[in-house]
Amino acid sequence: MGTAPGPEGAGSLQKDSKVAVVKVQAVGAAPRQVTMKGLYFQQSSTSEEITFVFQERENLPVTEDNYVKLQVKACALSQINTKLLTEMKMEKDFFPVGREVAGIVLDVGSKVSFFQPGDEVAGILPLDSEDPGLCEAVRVHEHYLVHKPEKVTWTEAAGTIRDGVRAYTALHYLSHLSPGKSVLIMDGASALGTIAIQLAHHRGAKVISTACSLEDKQCLERCKPSIARVIDVSNGKAQVAESCLEETGGLGVDIVLDAGVRLYSKDDEPAVKLQLLPHKHDIITLLGVGGHWVTTEENLQLDPPDSHCLFLKGATVAFLNDEVWNLSNVQQGKYLSTYLKRCDGEVINWCF
Secondary structure, eight states: OEEEEOSSSTTSOOOSSOOOEEEEEEEOOSSSOOOEEEEEEEEOTTSSEEEEEEEEEOOOOOOOTTEEEEEEEEEEEOOOOHHHHHHTTOOOSSEEOOOEEEEEEEEEOTTOOSOOTTOEEEEEOOTTOSSOSSSSEEEEEGGGEEEOOTTSOHHHHHHHHHHHHHHHIIIIIISOOOTTOEEEESSTTSHHHHHHHHHHHHTTOEEEEEESSHHHHHHHHTOSSOOSEEEEOTTSOOOHHHHHHHHTTTSOEEEEEOSOOBOSOGGGSOHHHHHHSOBHHHHHHHEEEEEEEEEOOTTOOOOHHHHHHHHHHTOEEEEOOTTHHHHOGGGTTHHHHHHHTTSSSSOOOOOO
């Protein structure tokens, strides 16, 4: 089984709060027929220690109804959002590791209509999945899968699908990107940023981006088509709002996709955040009339003057929660098929 770097913690397992000790140990199941092992993590009651364990698992039962049995070829290791699991009351003694997978369909249930054995697919396992992606085979509902284009490798499919869904959701569904729009993509050299830049360029938008280091700046300056302006924020002295207003002739940008923002005064923010992230007032200032602000800041606080400024501009604020499609039955199967249709070859069509 191959592994591909996943979004937000490429090639590593992370948790939101401090990890005091990380241990990996083998845990044997009770005597029974065992054919494979899967990786799980166990969080202590104090939330200060995480243990990763390999648990032996029985062979998967016969696939039923709308479920697909998938042979995993690649699995991305992405961040484990323990805070979200707690809020959704989905805590378990052992939680499966690895959710972005790509592989071959081995068997399908009687009600499966989109796949058949031998199909190459990719998808994201739901939060309540009992099967870890880091396993030889998994069971997954067909709505969480989509056909993998031939030109996309196993590792590419598993390693980019989550950020691809996030970028497409932000630009297409939340901000209605169209040709001629100006877009500010914060931290453009990140996994989410690079995909968002490519999607925005393909749609005919004018892209402005920020770089958090000299290496990121050089990477963004090599992008083709070229980015209209790369703002280096690594030294903490760049004026993001002024640069964007200058680039747009004082009109402001139509769409902002942030990578987090500062909410408080300089004295109340961590040094790293203070250096790399713009203040929420800067975002509001650089946003144009009728603009869309797509934020990843889940604890965004807007004071009455902030809301009044947004009202005067007729602007909107949308929250980018990359799990929302996964948690809502209404969205099942919608985002994945839309995104991966864009990955096969040079000609990419937008699906509305």
